[in-house]
Amino acid sequence: MEALSKNKIKWIRSLRLKKNRTAEELFIVEGAKIVNELIENWPENISCICTTTNDINYNGKCYLTDERSMAAISNMQAPQKIMAVVHMPDLKAQRNDLILVLDGIQDPGNMGTIMRTADWFNIDQIVCSKQTVDLYNSKVVQSSMGSIFRVPVSYQDLTKYLSSSNLPIYGALLKGTNIFEQSFGRKGIIVIGNEGNGISNELLELIQHPINIPRFGKAESLNAAVAAGIILSEFSR
Amino acid sequence: MEALSKNKIKWIRSLRLKKNRTAEELFIVEGAKIVNELIENWPENISCICTTTNDINYNGKCYLTDERSMAAISNMQAPQKIMAVVHMPDLKAQRNDLILVLDGIQDPGNMGTIMRTADWFNIDQIVCSKQTVDLYNSKVVQSSMGSIFRVPVSYQDLTKYLSSSNLPIYGALLKGTNIFEQSFGRKGIIVIGNEGNGISNELLELIQHPINIPRFGKAESLNAAVAAGIILSEFSR
Numbered sequence: 001m002e003a004l005s006k007n008k009i010k011w012i013r014s015l016r017l018k019k020n021r022t023a024e025e026l027f028i029v030e031g032a033k034i035v036n037e038l039i040e041n042w043p044e045n046i047s048c049i050c051t052t053t054n055d056i057n058y059n060g061k062c063y064l065t066d067e068r069s070m071a072a073i074s075n076m077q078a079p080q081k082i083m084a085v086v087h088m089p090d091l092k093a094q095r096n097d098l099i100l101v102l103d104g105i106q107d108p109g110n111m112g113t114i115m116r117t118a119d120w121f122n123i124d125q126i127v128c129s130k131q132t133v134d135l136y137n138s139k140v141v142q143s144s145m146g147s148i149f150r151v152p153v154s155y156q157d158l159t160k161y162l163s164s165s166n167l168p169i170y171g172a173l174l175k176g177t178n179i180f181e182q183s184f185g186r187k188g189i190i191v192i193g194n195e196g197n198g199i200s201n202e203l204l205e206l207i208q209h210p211i212n213i214p215r216f217g218k219a220e221s222l223n224a225a226v227a228a229g230i231i232l233s234e235f236s237r
Numbered sequence: 238m239e240a241l242s243k244n245k246i247k248w249i250r251s252l253r254l255k256k257n258r259t260a261e262e263l264f265i266v267e268g269a270k271i272v273n274e275l276i277e278n279w280p281e282n283i284s285c286i287c288t289t290t291n292d293i294n295y296n297g298k299c300y301l302t303d304e305r306s307m308a309a310i311s312n313m314q315a316p317q318k319i320m321a322v323v324h325m326p327d328l329k330a331q332r333n334d335l336i337l338v339l340d341g342i343q344d345p346g347n348m349g350t351i352m353r354t355a356d357w358f359n360i361d362q363i364v365c366s367k368q369t370v371d372l373y374n375s376k377v378v379q380s381s382m383g384s385i386f387r388v389p390v391s392y393q394d395l396t397k398y399l400s401s402s403n404l405p406i407y408g409a410l411l412k413g414t415n416i417f418e419q420s421f422g423r424k425g426i427i428v429i430g431n432e433g434n435g436i437s438n439e440l441l442e443l444i445q446h447p448i449n450i451p452r453f454g455k456a457e458s459l460n461a462a463v464a465a466g467i468i469l470s471e472f473s474r
Contacts, residue, residue, distance in 0.1 A: 109346055113460045122454030147456050180474050216473055217359030219384050222466070223350045229463035230470045236453055237417045 004050055004065035012050070012073040012085060018134045021088075027136035030076055030083040037146050038084055045089055045149070051082040075138035088136065091152035093125040097187040098235065099167065103158060103203055104131040104194035105224060111135070112143025113225040114192070119147035121232040126153045127161055129200075162206040165189060169208045171199050172227050176210030184235050192228050241287055241302035249287070249310040249322060255371045258325075264373035267313055267320040274383050275321055282326055282386070288319040312375035325373065328389035330362040334424040335472065336404065340395060340440055341368040341431035342461055348372070349380025350462040351429070356384035358469040363390045364398055366437075399443040402426060406445045408436050409464050413447030421472050429465050 012028065014020045021027050026047055029035060038046055039058050048061040052070055056062065070079045100123050105111050111133045118126055133140060135153050144151075162169055170184075171191040191207060193199035199207065213222060213230055222230075249265065251257045258264050263284055266272060275283055276295050285298040289307055293299065307316045337360050342348050348370045355363055370377060372390050381388075399406055407421075408428040428444060430436035436444065450459060450467055459467075 113463060116456050116460060117463050119454045119456035120450075120452055120459050143460075145456065145458075150455050213357075213470065214473070215357055217356045218387055219353050219356035219382065221382075222357050223353060223380075223462065225460065226350060226354050226463055226466035229459070229466050233450065233467045233470070236451070 001051075001054070001062045001064035004063040004069050008063065009069055009072055015085070016075065016138070018136070021134075021136050025088045026085055027088060027141060028073075028075060028083055028138060029086055029141055030074060030138070031080040031142075032082050034146055035082045035084050038086065038149075042089070042149055045087045047085040047087055049082065049084045053081050056082065076142070089149050091150070093152045095124045097167075098123050099189045100126045100228065100232070101158060101162070101189055101191040102126060102128045102132050103191055103199050104129050104197070105192065106133055106195055107224070108133050108137045108139030109143045110195065110223065110225045111137075112140040112145070112148075114228050115140075115144040115147045115151050115153070117225065117229045117232060119144075119151050121236050123151065123232065126151055127158070128153060128155050129158045130155050131194075158203055159206070162189065162191075162203065169206060170211050170231075171204070171207035171209070172231055173199065173207070173210045173212055174221070176212035179211045179213050179231065179234050182209065182211050182234075184237075188235070190228075190231055190235065192224055192231075195224050238288075238291070238299045238301035241300040241306055245300065246306055246309055252322070253312065253375070255373070258371075258373050262325045263322055264325060264378060265310075265312060265320055265375060266323055266378055267311060267375070268317040268379075269319050271379075271383055272319045272321045275323065275386075279326070279386055282324045284322040284324055286319065286321045290318050293319070313379070326386050328387070330389045332361045334404075335360050336426045337363045337465065337469070338395060338399070338426055338428040339363060339365045339369050340428055340436050341366050341434070342429065343370055343432055344461070345370050345374045345376030346380045347432065347460065347462045348374075349377040349382070349385075351465045352377070352381040352384045352388050352390070354462065354466045354469060356381075356388050358473050360388065360469065363388055364395070365390060365392045366395045367392050368431075396439055396443070399426065399428075399440065406443060407448050407468075408441070408444035408446070409468055410436065410444070410447045410449055411458070413449035416448045416450050416468065416471050419446065419448050419471075421474075425472070427465075427468055427472065429461055429468075432461050 015028055050063045050065055100118050168188045287300045287302055337355050405425045
């Protein structure tokens with residue numbers, strides 16, 4: 001294995017910024033579990049691997065380095081022993097029956113968790129507003145737990161997107177039909193709003209079926225990823 | 238308002254450690270929304286408030302300080318203009334019909350989100366294993382969004398606790414009855430396991446009703462807070 005040069009360290013660090021990730025179409029994944037999943041399932045996506053251990057079963061470009069350099073290139077508080085620089089996957093939706101629309105999700109952990117949940121419930125694709133957090137933000141990648149390589153995600157003008165769709169459009173709102181009383185078809189678009197402000201005003205008029213998760217206690221709202229999970233679960237029943 | 242002395246700063250910083258929080262029975266909450274909620278609903282719980290602004294409607298102990306000192310005492314990456322040092326609430330369960338048991342939840346964000354979800358669905362109390370993350374960890378407090386003042390939480394020996402209960406015990410497992418086919422009574426204990434390892438072996442034999450959220454796609458697992466949300470939602474139908 002080659003040693004990790006200062007220039008390479010600088011290059012990997014540059015991928016912390018969205019503009020550099022976008023220009024190079026590369027991003028970072030960290031940790032043994034996900035890197036091994038990559039080697040097994042998507043080796044063609046790997047640009048290179050950086051590791052502090054020789055104990056690795058990968059024939060492509062691999063840099064051996066020390067803990068200090070790993071800490072310099074890591075995005076995590078507790079740097080892992082292994083990370084990979086990865087080409088952004090070019091995922092295409094196989095069907096377009098069940099679509100999750102994210103209108104300005106800001107928290108990277110929520111975004112990753114929503115991708116993981118969408119993957120569990122076999123959602124065909126996720127469409128995000130341009131104000132939604134970047135898919136390749138390191139915390140999104142980590143919390144998606146590999147789903148980033150399975151769920152197609154795009155960023156679009158949501159007004160245009162929803163206006164031109166023929167699917168029924170459901171929206172998670174504080175007022176609407178009780179989700180337990182709503183019947184869902186096998187096709188639809190589900191819109192989840194921003195953590196603090198919900199669905200934006202300009203999209204509200206495009207929601208054909210406002211749905212609501214009934215509140216039994218006193219919390220003001222549900223976390224966006226939990227709300228998405230409950231709605232996707234109801235859709236899948 | 239008094240100025241915030243170096244000694245007070247030191248004292249507030251000391252509350253970052255669980256042992257100091259436990260000894261003083263105090264913890265920190267940050268941000269205008271939650272501090273205003275405190276002033277309105279639980280003023281008796283406030284030990285003191287620290288703020289960079291005079292614009293505050295509170296008659297108790299209040300320290301005026303600058304952004305630099307706020308950054309020194311804050312637990313957040315982006316320090317807020319206001320924080321409160323708060324007495325731990327002594328919440329008692331009003332009923333004991335629906336109980337959430339957390340077996341080793343480690344991620345503070347998950348823990349806070351689960352509390353918020355339990356509050357939404359009006360769970361009577363949360364009982365945690367002693368390995369579960371500390372309730373007064375700053376990230377738990379922030380992600381609970383005020384539910385920390387409403388949902389009673391205790392830390393107990395779960396083997397003893399579950400063995401001595403008369404309620405039916407449900408557990409979220411990867412194998413079990415399909416949650417959509419399980420009928421739930423109005424009473425029960427729901428056990429949620431650790432993020433990586435699930436429910437611990439010694440508790441598994443105490444689970445009377447293993448339940449499972451069916452998987453339609455390829456994600457290996459659901460996030461613990463999302464799983465808890467889906468199960469609590471099914472229980473509430």
